[in-house]
Amino acid sequence: MMLRFNQRVEAAFARVLRDYPDASVLVADGHASAGLVTDPSAIDALRLTCLAGAIAVAVEETGYGRFSAPVTTEAPAGARPLQWPMEMDLNDADRLKEQFGYTEPYGRVRLWHPPGVHFPVYEFAGNPLVGDVVVDSVSQQVREQR
16 A cells, blocks of 8 residues: 555654654655656655654655664754644645646655745755745645745
């Protein structure tokens, strides 16, 4: 059974919670080992960074839907904890960006709540020929970011 991106994030978060019961989701980074892709299911590697008290910890996908033990890491500057679970999934964000005419392939996806932005976003990135595309998970606004 194919897990959706957010289901994989949920599995990663459950792995973090075993060791850090007070943790919150900070950033979910996915990438496609195949290079540039147009299908969200091709995002086949996931790294989840969580905030656990004053430290950031991350887990890496070691096999589909299976995750390493948490290790301490640096949190992305300014990232704010996400309200988890998220209502919008990566598939929804991908469909929305395509409806707005952004159909170029991407190699990386990030779900996070960056500084200065009202709601969490999905960022589609990794294509050197085009700017990153940002999909707001609540307002559903889509914009290009250079």
